[in-house]
Amino acid sequence: MKNLRTEIIKYSRMLNSKKLSALRSGNISSRYKDGFLITPSGKKYSSLKNKDIVFVPLSGKYDKRNGSPSSEWKFHQDIYINKKAAKSIVHAHSTNATAVSTHKRGIPPFHYMVAMAGGHDIRCAKYATFGTRELSKNILNALKDRKACLIANHGQIVFEENLMKAFELAEEVENLSLQYITSLKLGKPKILSLGEMKKVLSKAKNYKKG
Numbered sequence: 612m613k614n615l616r617t618e619i620i621k622y623s624r625m626l627n628s629k630k631l632s633a634l635r636s637g638n639i640s641s642r643y644k645d646g647f648l649i650t651p652s653g654k655k656y657s658s659l660k661n662k663d664i665v666f667v668p669l670s671g672k673y674d675k676r677n678g679s680p681s682s683e684w685k686f687h688q689d690i691y692i693n694k695k696a697a698k699s700i701v702h703a704h705s706t707n708a709t710a711v712s713t714h715k716r717g718i719p720p721f722h723y724m725v726a727m728a729g730g731h732d733i734r735c736a737k738y739a740t741f742g743t744r745e746l747s748k749n750i751l752n753a754l755k756d757r758k759a760c761l762i763a764n765h766g767q768i769v770f771e772e773n774l775m776k777a778f779e780l781a782e783e784v785e786n787l788s789l790q791y792i793t794s795l796k797l798g799k800p801k802i803l804s805l806g807e808m809k810k811v812l813s814k815a816k817n818y819k820k821g
């Protein structure tokens with residue numbers, strides 16, 4: 612468990628250094644035993660120690676003596692309960708993904724790399740107050756057949772089979788958001804067809820297998 616805690620701290624610091632989330636915003640977790648390990652509430656990532664990473668069982672009944680998990684722990688819990696493939700989660704208030712989300716819109720197939728999120732588009736979950744079950748529900752709706760989504764007026768969230776992949780996917784969502792905003796400056800970008808995105812998705816699947 613020591614290694615997993617160290618990994619979570621390493622990637623949470625990268626939220627700051629890779630400019631995915633400033634100061635204490637965003638949060639990171641990894642599935643562990645019958646629950647998950649998650650970054651704590653209200654602590655700067657630069658000061659985190661192994662003992663600060665909080666264990667939350669899937670039941671949600673965590674031991675308060677071990678510190679408080681991120682105030683947004685409920686959507687981590689609900690994703691781990693509902694998505695068997697989710698082993699690690701990265702949630703970030705990255706600038707460009709957040710900027711797109713404030714228009715309550717997702718990212719259409721303007722670039723084939725959108726398929727990295729698992730489908731032909733990246734949806735935007737409906738707004739609800741942070742930390743609420745309502746927000747969890749909205750996020751799960753947006754994550755149907757996807758492993759990443761934007762969250763309206765908030766940011767982005769992704770899950771993957773390990774922390775490294777989850778972090779890279781969050782970086783990709785941020786990069787796509789920047790490219791999408793840039794392309795909108797020239798007018799409405801030409802969107803790839805569903806048929807083409809299907810081809811890309813099956814290629815990505817085979818590439819993974821290979």
Ligand SMILES: [Zn+2]
Pocket residue numbers: 637683702703704741765766
């Ligand atoms: Zn947040």
